[in-house]
Amino acid sequence: MAKENERATILVTGPARSGKSEWAERLAHESGRSVVYIATAREDPEDADWMARIAAHRQRRPAHWSTRCAPTELETAIATAGTGDVCLLVDSLGTWVANLIELSDADWRARCAHLLDALEDRPAAQVILVAEETGWGVIPAYPIGRLFRDRLGGLVRRLGPRCAATYLVAGGHALDLRRLGVPIDR
Template identity: 55%
Template sequence: MPITLITGPSRSGKSEWAEHLARSHAGSVIYVATAQRRADDAEWQARIDQHQQRRPADWTCLEEPVDLAALLATAAAGECWLVDALGTWLANVLEQDEDTWQSTVATLLAVLRSSPAELILVAEETGWGVVPAYPLGRIFRDRLGSLTRRIGAIAQSVYLVTGGYALDLTQLGVRLPEPDGATE
């Protein structure tokens, strides 16, 4: 089944584009929220509420901040799974050491490749600015960039959403060879 990757900067409309694509799916839609609720952060809760209000009432919402691959492995044929978002998920598992992270990515990619469901994955773009001055920021930026590149290599469609426009990179661009995955 098709994998669609949607990437872009914050507040660009990438989640709305993903939701638009999912609405065209004839079967059931399962929305996977990777954000963790924080009662002490009203602004964060408002963001979560905004996403919830946009979703159709008949979509199933599952919250999974950590074990994304195991949840996606339960997807069935005829379903559309929308994961929002990979950067948030990565932040939740960022403290994994490099070997554990590489194993996590390999497992996720294997699940994506073998899924019988349509998959729509949203990812944040973070690497277009300065190199973070602190190690954890560089790890986050590098891991997210590498992850989105590896998913883009197996996706049938890749969109960049920016400035309120969705650009179909699979139509406009040339796919790079699939990376080996160790480091980029």
């Protein structure tokens, strides 16, 4: 990992089943730090497919990594997870957005601001955020789908410029968008 990323936030984004989580896990392992995995998923024993996905993530993680579950209180988990020189791996922002989809626009903006503050207040930690890319296809037919797409897309866009590295994982490759891309001024 590049020297400038040692104490920085890294964003790993891409479509479903692209390898985002595996790339983020690799970055966390290569950090050489104590890793705290912050899981945003809520378990649902009635959904066998969802539980199998959670189990696959758990099985890939080394036993010495600690795990914190933060389906809604991600900001607090980031602010309080581990002490000192740690690597926080947050998987995933899309699930966190889905868990908070019922918030009003004002409450959602406030939560995003708190998340950004929590990230800035962890200077000794490396934070790796996994986020899904949505909106690369058709516009969702339902309002809740459009709201999710817009909130996650807006959050990822706000995070990208603040990150030391932003990776797009697609087709089995991770591309460093900070090195290859051109920033879009807002």
